[in-house]
Amino acid sequence: xxxxxxTRLLYALPTLLxxxxxxxxxxxxxxxxxxxxIMGDQATPEALRDLRERIGLHLPIWQQYLAFxxxxxxxxxxxxxxxxxxxxxxxxxxxPFTIELTVAALAIGIVGGVPLGVLAARRRDGLWDWIAxxxxxxxLSFPAFVSGIxxxxxxxxxxxxxxxxxxxxxxxxxxxxxxxxALPALNLGLIMIAYVTRVTRSGMLKALSEDYVRTARAKxxxxxxxxxxxxxxxxxxxxxxxxxxxxGVLIGNSVLTxxxxxxxxxxxxxxxALEKRDYTMLQGLMVIYAFIIVIxxxxxxxxxxxxxxxxxxx
Amino acid sequence: xxxxxxxxxxxxxxxxTTPAFAQKTITVGMSAPDIGQVDPHKATxxxxxxxxxxxxxxxxxxxxxxxxxxGLEPDLAEKWVKSPDGLVWTFTLRKGxxxxxxxxxxxxxxxxxxxxxxxxxxxxxxSADYASFAKVEAVDPLTVRITLKAPVPxxxxxxxxxxxxxxxxxxxxxxxxxxxxxxAIGTGPFMVDEYKPKESITFVANKxxxxxxxxxxxxxxxxxxxxxxxxxxFQSGEIDVMYGRQDQKWVERxxxxxxxxxDVIRPAELQLLHFNLTQKPLDDIKVRRAIATAIDRKxxxxxxGEVIAQPGRSVVPxxxxxxxxxxxxxxxxxxxxxxxxxxxxxxxxGVTIKMVQTSLPSMLAVAQVVxxxxxxxxxxxxxxxxxxxTFHANIRKDLSQMVYYSAARFPVADVFLSQFFxxxxxxxxxxxxxxxxxxxxxxxxxxxxxxxxxGAKQKALWASAQKKIIENICAIPLHEQLLAWARKSSVDYGxxxxxxxxxxxxxxxxxxxx
Numbered sequence: 001x002x003x004x005x006x007t008r009l010l011y012a013l014p015t016l017l018x019x020x021x022x023x024x025x026x027x028x029x030x031x032x033x034x035x036x037x038i039m040g041d042q043a044t045p046e047a048l049r050d051l052r053e054r055i056g057l058h059l060p061i062w063q064q065y066l067a068f069x070x071x072x073x074x075x076x077x078x079x080x081x082x083x084x085x086x087x088x089x090x091x092x093x094x095x096p097f098t099i100e101l102t103v104a105a106l107a108i109g110i111v112g113g114v115p116l117g118v119l120a121a122r123r124r125d126g127l128w129d130w131i132a133x134x135x136x137x138x139x140l141s142f143p144a145f146v147s148g149i150x151x152x153x154x155x156x157x158x159x160x161x162x163x164x165x166x167x168x169x170x171x172x173x174x175x176x177x178x179x180x181x182a183l184p185a186l187n188l189g190l191i192m193i194a195y196v197t198r199v200t201r202s203g204m205l206k207a208l209s210e211d212y213v214r215t216a217r218a219k220x221x222x223x224x225x226x227x228x229x230x231x232x233x234x235x236x237x238x239x240x241x242x243x244x245x246x247x248g249v250l251i252g253n254s255v256l257t258x259x260x261x262x263x264x265x266x267x268x269x270x271x272x273a274l275e276k277r278d279y280t281m282l283q284g285l286m287v288i289y290a291f292i293i294v295i296x297x298x299x300x301x302x303x304x305x306x307x308x309x310x311x312x313x314x
Numbered sequence: 315x316x317x318x319x320x321x322x323x324x325x326x327x328x329x330x331t332t333p334a335f336a337q338k339t340i341t342v343g344m345s346a347p348d349i350g351q352v353d354p355h356k357a358t359x360x361x362x363x364x365x366x367x368x369x370x371x372x373x374x375x376x377x378x379x380x381x382x383x384x385g386l387e388p389d390l391a392e393k394w395v396k397s398p399d400g401l402v403w404t405f406t407l408r409k410g411x412x413x414x415x416x417x418x419x420x421x422x423x424x425x426x427x428x429x430x431x432x433x434x435x436x437x438x439x440x441s442a443d444y445a446s447f448a449k450v451e452a453v454d455p456l457t458v459r460i461t462l463k464a465p466v467p468x469x470x471x472x473x474x475x476x477x478x479x480x481x482x483x484x485x486x487x488x489x490x491x492x493x494x495x496x497x498a499i500g501t502g503p504f505m506v507d508e509y510k511p512k513e514s515i516t517f518v519a520n521k522x523x524x525x526x527x528x529x530x531x532x533x534x535x536x537x538x539x540x541x542x543x544x545x546x547x548f549q550s551g552e553i554d555v556m557y558g559r560q561d562q563k564w565v566e567r568x569x570x571x572x573x574x575x576x577d578v579i580r581p582a583e584l585q586l587l588h589f590n591l592t593q594k595p596l597d598d599i600k601v602r603r604a605i606a607t608a609i610d611r612k613x614x615x616x617x618x619g620e621v622i623a624q625p626g627r628s629v630v631p632x633x634x635x636x637x638x639x640x641x642x643x644x645x646x647x648x649x650x651x652x653x654x655x656x657x658x659x660x661x662x663x664g665v666t667i668k669m670v671q672t673s674l675p676s677m678l679a680v681a682q683v684v685x686x687x688x689x690x691x692x693x694x695x696x697x698x699x700x701x702x703x704t705f706h707a708n709i710r711k712d713l714s715q716m717v718y719y720s721a722a723r724f725p726v727a728d729v730f731l732s733q734f735f736x737x738x739x740x741x742x743x744x745x746x747x748x749x750x751x752x753x754x755x756x757x758x759x760x761x762x763x764x765x766x767x768x769g770a771k772q773k774a775l776w777a778s779a780q781k782k783i784i785e786n787i788c789a790i791p792l793h794e795q796l797l798a799w800a801r802k803s804s805v806d807y808g809x810x811x812x813x814x815x816x817x818x819x820x821x822x823x824x825x826x827x828x
Binding site: 031039043050082094149156160164260261262272 | 347348350356358359435436439441442492495510511512513536538539540542543546547549550552553700701702703704706707708721744745746747748
C-alpha cells in the first residue's frame, strides 16, 4: 500500500513539472506589463524600468524559469508581483473557503444525485425519470453565474433568507457561516447533482438488466435488496469515477460561484491575478490547482479498492 | 424547557435591541477583486484612490465634493506665501495635528519627508509631477519651504490632498517598511483598521482628527467585483454606498429603488480617439479630416445617455485649468461628405484602419459605434479585441492605428497636454507616457505655458496649444464620461458631492448616517 502510494506520487511529478512549464510560458506569452499595472499609466519610463528590475522581470526568460523552478522544488511559491505578500500565505488564507464550498457541493451532489438516479432507473420513463432528466439538464446547461444570480434574486432579495455577500472572516459563528455557505453550495451542488444523477441512472439501468438481477428477482429476493445490493453496488465504481473526474469541473465552476456570491476563495484570487498580470501568483495558483487534481485522482483510485474488493491497490 | 424559552427570548431581545446602540458603520461596495494599497503615493487605481481621501490630508485641500483647483483651501497648512518669481513657497503648518495610532504630532520633517518621497520614482507613482522641485526643507518645526527649479502651473495642486501631495508619517514609513502599504498612517478623519485580502478593508474613526471627531464610527470598504452582485447587495441593504456603472440604464434603474440617491459626478474621463500620424493612410491630414468628419459625436452622448455622458469639447477635459473650447471640433457625422473627402485624398475605394481595442464592455461598445459610423463613409475599422492589459501593452507599441483612450488627470491643462500631445511623451521613446498619435505640433506652447507666471498669458498659450492639436487632428474628442455612485438616502456626506478628485466620495467628519 505504502509502495503503491509512493509510486503514484512519483508518477505525478512529471505531470506537475509539465503543468509548471506550461503555465510559466503561457502567462508570459500574453502581452501585458505587470509594472504598468503596479505603477499606473502616468508612471515615468524610468520608474517602470526600475520596478521591472526590482521584481526580476528584466532577467532573460530562462533565468526567470530556472529561478522559479528552483523555488518550487524547495516548496516555496515565492511572492506576489503585485502585493509582494507570500503566495502560500495568501492561498492558505482563502483555501479553506474553496474547500468548504467544493466539499459541500460534492456532498449535495451525492446526497441529491444518487437517490434521484436510482429512482429514475427503477421506473424508466416514469415520473421520477422525468424529474431526474429535467434536474440534470438544468444543472448541466445553466452556467453557474446565471443560476447563482437567479438564486440570489429569489432567496436573498425576495425572501431575505440568505445574505447576498457571503461572510468570510471570522469563522466563529457557525449559523452565519452555514447561511453564507448555503446558496453558493447549492448553486455549485446543482451541477454535481446533474452529473451524479446521470451516471447513476445509466449505471443502474445497465445493472438492473443483468442476468444476476433477473436471477435474484426470480429467487424472490425483495425489490429493495435487489436494487441496492445487486444493482447499486455495481454502479459505485462509475459514480466514484465521475466524482473524481468532475471534481476538477467543480473547482472551475467554484471560481464563477465565488465571484457571483462574493465569497473569499481561490476564485477571486485567480481572477485578480489574471487581471493584474500577477505572473508569480498565477503560477502559484496553477501549481496548487494541479496538485489538488493529482491528489483527487489518487484518492479516487484508492476509493476503488474500498467500494469494490476486486480492485487491488498494490 | 421553560428555561430554554426564557434564554431564547432574552437572546432575541438583545439581538433586536442591539442595533440601537450599535456603532454607525458605512459599508461601501467597490468594483474590484481587491485593493492594491492605501499608500497615497502609489495609489493609482480607481479602487485605491477613494480611501486616500479618508485617511490623509495635504498642505491644502480640494473642498470636499469639489474638483476646482481655484478653490483650494487650507488643510495641514494654515497659510503660505510665495516669492514674486513663483519659485519659493513657504508654508506654515497647523499646530497640534496628530498622526493616527500614536505616531506623534505632525512636524515640518514629515512634510519634507512626504514630498521628497512623492518625488522619488522608487516610492511614488507620481514622481514625474515633482521633477521641478529643487528642494524641500524644514525651516522650523512648523514651517516648510519649497524651492522650485522652474515655475510650475499649479504648485498648490502638487501639495493638495491628492496623489503625491498627501502627507504621510515619516516615522511610520521608516518603521513599517513594506507593511506601510496596507497600514498607512496619515492624519485624516479615518484610520486603517483591518485588512482582509480579497474581502474588505475597515477604517475606524480618528477621534483626534483636527477638524473634530467623525460622527461615523466605521467605514467598511468591501470589494465586490461583479456588477450584479454589488447591485443585489445594495438592494438587500448589505451595503450603504456603492460604485455605480457608467451606464444611463443603470442610473435610471437604481434611481427608482426606494430611499436611494444616485450621485452623477465629475471628474469626467475624456474619451479621445487618437490618430497615429506616422502610419499610412493617417499620415495624410486629408484622410484624418475625412475620418473626423464621418464621426458623429452627438451619437455617443445619445448612446451612453445624457445623464452620464457630456459632449467632449476640446482635447482637454472641461473644467480643467486652461481648458479652452473656442476651436471648433469636427465630428458632425456627415458620411457623404467624408466619402467625398476620402476620394479627393486619393482613396475612392475607402481605407482600412487597424485598431487594437480592449474587451472592457463599456469601452468596446464605444469602439463599435466608431466602427459603425466610419463604415458608412467607406472606412473599414478592423477591431482587434484583446483583454485590457494586452490592450495597454499593444497600444504602447504602435500596434494600433487609432487608439481610443479614456482618461482623467490632474485638473490642469498642462498635465493632459504633456502626457498626450507633447513629443516627449510619444510612445516607444525612452520618455514615453501616452502620446499615441505622435503629435508634436504644440510642444512650444505647452513648454512655455508651464513656466509662464502671468495667468492670462498662460491660458492663452494653453488655448493656442489646444487649437493647434485640434486643427492638426491628432485626436478627436468623442465625449466625457461621468462617474456614478449610489447611496442610501440615510447617508449624508455632509457636503454637496459634485466632483470627487479621488473617484469616490470623501467620507469625513461631516458625514452622518441616520
